[in-house]
Amino acid sequence: MKTVDLAIGIGGAAGQGIATPGDILARIFVRRGLHVNAYNAYQSIIRGGHIFLTLRTSDAPVLSHGDRLDVLMPLNQDTMNRHLRLMGAGSTVLFNSDTIKPADAAAGVQLCPFSVKQLAPGLRGDLVQNTIALAAILRLIKVEFEILEEILTLQFKRKGAAAVAENVGVARAGYDYAETHFRPFPFSLPDTGKPLAFFEGNQALAMGGAAAGVRFYCAYPMSPSSGVLHWMARHGRQLGIMVRQVEDEIGVINMAIGAAHTGCRAMCATSGGGFALMSEALGSAAMMEIPVVCINVQRAGPATGVPTKTEQGDLWQVLGAGQGDYPRIIVAPTNITDCFKIVPRLFNLVDRFQCPGIILSDLLLSEGRSSADPAEFDFNVPIERGEVIGLNGDGPPANGYKRYLITDSGVSPRALPGTPGYAHVVATDEHDEDGVLISDEFTDPHKRQAIHEKRMRKMDGLLPLLETPALHGPDDAQVTLLGWGSTEGVIWEAMQQLADAGITANNLQIKWLVPLHGEEIVSILSRCAKVLIVENNYSGQFARYLRSETGFAADGHIRKYDGEPFMPHHIVDGVRAILAGSTKLYVPVHEIQV
Amino acid sequence: MAIIEREATRRGQTAVAERPKVTVRDLKGKVDPDWCPGCGDFGVLAALKQAIAELSLQPYEVLTVSGIGCSSNLPGYLSTYGMHTLHGRAIAVATGAQLANHHLKVVVTGGDGDGYGIGGNHFVHAMRRNVDLTYVVMNNQVYGLTTGQLSPTSIKGMTTKSTPFGSVENPINPIPLAITSGATYVARGFTGQQKHLVELIKGGLQHKGFALIDTFSPCVTYNHDNTHEFFKQRTRKLDEMGHDPTNFHAALEKGFAWGDEIPIGLFWKREDLPALDELEPVLADGPLAHRSLGVGPDAARALLKELM
Ligand SMILES: Cc1ncc(C[n+]2csc(CCOP(=O)(O)OP(=O)(O)O)c2C)c(N)n1
Ligand code: SF4
Ligand SMILES: [Mg+2]
Numbered sequence: 095m096k097t098v099d100l101a102i103g104i105g106g107a108a109g110q111g112i113a114t115p116g117d118i119l120a121r122i123f124v125r126r127g128l129h130v131n132a133y134n135a136y137q138s139i140i141r142g143g144h145i146f147l148t149l150r151t152s153d154a155p156v157l158s159h160g161d162r163l164d165v166l167m168p169l170n171q172d173t174m175n176r177h178l179r180l181m182g183a184g185s186t187v188l189f190n191s192d193t194i195k196p197a198d199a200a201a202g203v204q205l206c207p208f209s210v211k212q213l214a215p216g217l218r219g220d221l222v223q224n225t226i227a228l229a230a231i232l233r234l235i236k237v238e239f240e241i242l243e244e245i246l247t248l249q250f251k252r253k254g255a256a257a258v259a260e261n262v263g264v265a266r267a268g269y270d271y272a273e274t275h276f277r278p279f280p281f282s283l284p285d286t287g288k289p290l291a292f293f294e295g296n297q298a299l300a301m302g303g304a305a306a307g308v309r310f311y312c313a314y315p316m317s318p319s320s321g322v323l324h325w326m327a328r329h330g331r332q333l334g335i336m337v338r339q340v341e342d343e344i345g346v347i348n349m350a351i352g353a354a355h356t357g358c359r360a361m362c363a364t365s366g367g368g369f370a371l372m373s374e375a376l377g378s379a380a381m382m383e384i385p386v387v388c389i390n391v392q393r394a395g396p397a398t399g400v401p402t403k404t405e406q407g408d409l410w411q412v413l414g415a416g417q418g419d420y421p422r423i424i425v426a427p428t429n430i431t432d433c434f435k436i437v438p439r440l441f442n443l444v445d446r447f448q449c450p451g452i453i454l455s456d457l458l459l460s461e462g463r464s465s466a467d468p469a470e471f472d473f474n475v476p477i478e479r480g481e482v483i484g485l486n487g488d489g490p491p492a493n494g495y496k497r498y499l500i501t502d503s504g505v506s507p508r509a510l511p512g513t514p515g516y517a518h519v520v521a522t523d524e525h526d527e528d529g530v531l532i533s534d535e536f537t538d539p540h541k542r543q544a545i546h547e548k549r550m551r552k553m554d555g556l557l558p559l560l561e562t563p564a565l566h567g568p569d570d571a572q573v574t575l576l577g578w579g580s581t582e583g584v585i586w587e588a589m590q591q592l593a594d595a596g597i598t599a600n601n602l603q604i605k606w607l608v609p610l611h612g613e614e615i616v617s618i619l620s621r622c623a624k625v626l627i628v629e630n631n632y633s634g635q636f637a638r639y640l641r642s643e644t645g646f647a648a649d650g651h652i653r654k655y656d657g658e659p660f661m662p663h664h665i666v667d668g669v670r671a672i673l674a675g676s677t678k679l680y681v682p683v684h685e686i687q688v
Numbered sequence: 689m690a691i692i693e694r695e696a697t698r699r700g701q702t703a704v705a706e707r708p709k710v711t712v713r714d715l716k717g718k719v720d721p722d723w724c725p726g727c728g729d730f731g732v733l734a735a736l737k738q739a740i741a742e743l744s745l746q747p748y749e750v751l752t753v754s755g756i757g758c759s760s761n762l763p764g765y766l767s768t769y770g771m772h773t774l775h776g777r778a779i780a781v782a783t784g785a786q787l788a789n790h791h792l793k794v795v796v797t798g799g800d801g802d803g804y805g806i807g808g809n810h811f812v813h814a815m816r817r818n819v820d821l822t823y824v825v826m827n828n829q830v831y832g833l834t835t836g837q838l839s840p841t842s843i844k845g846m847t848t849k850s851t852p853f854g855s856v857e858n859p860i861n862p863i864p865l866a867i868t869s870g871a872t873y874v875a876r877g878f879t880g881q882q883k884h885l886v887e888l889i890k891g892g893l894q895h896k897g898f899a900l901i902d903t904f905s906p907c908v909t910y911n912h913d914n915t916h917e918f919f920k921q922r923t924r925k926l927d928e929m930g931h932d933p934t935n936f937h938a939a940l941e942k943g944f945a946w947g948d949e950i951p952i953g954l955f956w957k958r959e960d961l962p963a964l965d966e967l968e969p970v971l972a973d974g975p976l977a978h979r980s981l982g983v984g985p986d987a988a989r990a991l992l993k994e995l996m
Contacts, residue, residue: 352771360788378773511748511751517767530764
């Protein structure tokens with residue numbers, strides 16, 4: 095049973111140093127084996143604006159950043175103004191009373207003013223305020239001061255003993271002040287004795303790439319995908335991964351394809367705008383039959399859109415990327431562990447089927463941070479390279495090597511450039527089994543049909559290898575919440591809240607989008623009483639996709655497209671509204687301007 | 689010979705004399721070209737085969753990458769490994785391939801539209817990075833495959849299907865562009881000067897770094913301005929003009945020359961700059977394509993520890 099469920103909000107302007115107290119708190123929590131989920135609402139601005147970090151911890155898994163805050167730490171007046179009205183009974187607000195004034199708070203909210211001038215005379219600046227507030231929070235949740243002292247010592251060691259002493263002193267003042275002036279929370283923070291790791295989805299995706307044996311990674315910076323590039327750039331040399339920043343996303347995907355063709359595993363990541371530039375080349379990878387993996391971390395579109403906000407708005411872009419029909423795999427990981435595991439899995443599949451693979455993440459998953467059990471991050475993954483011939487010096491068959499040999503599986507053995515005896519040309523023009531163009535001089539409709547069918551047959555082989563989706567929660571629930579990708583956690587939490595309110599709900603979360611287990615999905619859904627589709631976009635992109643693939647039409651829809659992710663109560667409210675018959679499409683209003 | 693040997697040791701490959709002999713016939717592709725009779729591209733194909741044969745580059749060690757266009761069909765007519773990629777993307781694909789397996793000799797072939805138009809961004813950046821590629825552009829100053837529209841190198845005033853009243857735009861001049869962008873071997877050939885062209889391509893293949901061999905390769909069907917005859921009358925070899933290819937300013941000046949006298953030959957070359965693959969510590973253990981995959985247990989533990 096969970097004994098603690100604590101959500102802390104830290105807000106201020108960009109540049110005020112919100113990340114540091116957030117990181118310190120998260121580290122303290124995960125070292126005690128507590129679960130953490132963090133979501134940072136921010137804007138495309140380097141200084142100013144409003145940044146709000148929600149950090150939630152519990153001794154039970156934390157599925158989302160939740161609905162409410164227990165602690166508010168406003169670093170400026172603006173944050174106080176925006177968030178105080180949402181603080182409820184039992185919550186605590188810590189602020190520097192020298193510069194920040196509270197408006198009226200709801201009954202039962204503990205206002206905890208402290209004066210930086212008084213607690214740290216002669217010292218100034220946001221960082222002092224942050225350290226005092228951080229120390230005070232730790233006191234209220236009864237974390238021993240020594241833990242903070244150790245972290246601060248480590249952090250300021252480089253700046254010398256005086257800096258360490260000053261910061262530890264400031265923290266001590268805040269800690270002691272809280273002890274005598276503020277009411278602590280009625281629990282103390284447990285320690286499960288099993289420390290967890292804490293990171294963002296982009297890091298998990300990058301590490302998944304490393305585990306898969308990616309040797310070539312390239313990208314053009316674009317939020318919210320740049321975290322993958324940054325991780326790769328930092329670790330590439332040590333891991334033997336070449337990392338390149340390319341001139342544009344067209345160059346990115348083509349470079350990755352070139353690298354992949356030589357036999358190394360190549361990966362790239364971008365967001366919707368960059369992905370749009372990659373379309374043609376993705377088709378070319380399928381046409382030349384070169385395995386490559388591309389990650390699209392979605393942000394709110396269209397066009398430049400809202401660069402720092404989340405959305406699941408690229409489904410149809412990805413489905414439709416590139417002209418013509420071609421084999422490919424599209425997968426949307428559902429949580430941070432999945433981000434890691436999906437990459438080696440996808441590489442094995444694209445190597446086997448010699449086609450592009452696309453991972454559809456989004457800002458929530460990629461930049462959101464979660465705790466995870468380090469044991470889940472097993473780098474010792476199976477690696478299957480598919481049919482590559484000629485590597486051990488074997489010569490080609492007597493009747494010659496055909497790169498695009500027509501086979502039942504649609505997969506033709508691949509030979510890598512540099513292999514004696516297997517020289518061939520791969521082409522983005524339609525070609526015959528030999529790689530010879532059939533599109534220029536004269537077009538042979540029979541050859542075209544045969545080779546096109548050969549490529550597309552790969553999809554038949556792929557589907558049975560992908561696990562079918564399964565219901566999570568009670569089979570006989572009143573409501574089935576159907577989602578895809580990153581919304582799994584928040585849907586599960588909404589289910590718990592619904593159960594508390596006497597409404598039974600279950601969840602069917604779709605991860606493998608192409609190829610789609612349409613028949614199984616429909617067979618599951620046809621046994622469900624009421625199916626509501628939850629997605630983070632305007633038009634119900636998944637609902638339309640499911641209908642186009644299967645003819646299945648859901649009973650209702652819960653959608654959000656304001657840039658912010660779902661909070662559990664948004665889904666709960668949607669379920670109630672739809673069950674009450676007041677609407678078939680529920681769009682929550684996000685309560686706060688962030 | 690000295691250059692070849694130096695080149696060979698830098699590459700860790702055997703010197704030319706020790707390589708198995710390769711003949712022009714060995715280099716014949718699976719099909720014959722379907723270019724219009726008289727197309728300049730035949731000359732480029734012949735010169736490229738001759739250059740590869742003279743250097744005894746083994747067909748399986750060469751990867752010829754092209755984009756889309758009449759000229760870009762070239763890899764299909766050659767027995768090396770080949771990639772016939774998208775329009776404008778050959779340089780990007782070739783860069784990835786070269787970096788992933790720097791033991792391959794990566795040649796890029798294509799047209800003026802492909803390389804200087806739609807592929808212009810990749811072209812400039814590959815040069816600034818000094819990627820080890822040999823890039824032969826069949827510059828016919830027109831879009832051949834799409835039946836005769838303006839290209840970025842079409843001369844001002846040229847009438848084409850897309851400029852029926854004459855083009856008002858200035859053409860791009862690839863030679864100064866390449867020199868100032870950082871290419872380390874910049875040459876211009878003419879299909880009417882086969883031997884000369886073979887030498888230029890050989891020089892490019894032996895050069896460690898980005899080599900451009902812009903080649904006048906007249907389109908007999910769609911370009912009636914810049915014809916074989918036009919270039920025959922005007923081209924003059926730089927070495928006969930006393931040009932010093934290590935002189936940057938002279939190279940630029942010659943590169944801009946156009947008129948009754950159009951220089952061909954080696955404009956610019958420098959050998960003191962490392963190619964991109966030589967700057968990459970990750971490649972110290974050999975080509976990426978040959979490495980085993982995965983992360984060892986110690987490295988994995990260290991990665992996770994960072995996050996705890
Ligand atoms: C993205 C894209 N845009 C346009 C085309 C059509 N296209 C094919 S070749 C070509 C121009 C070819 O000109 P160039 O590169 O000079 O080659 P040439 O045929 O003259 O040898 C064009 C515009 C294409 N294949 N792909
Ligand atoms: S159209 Fe021009 S470039 Fe194309 S093959 Fe014919 S002559 Fe050559
Ligand atoms: Mg042309």
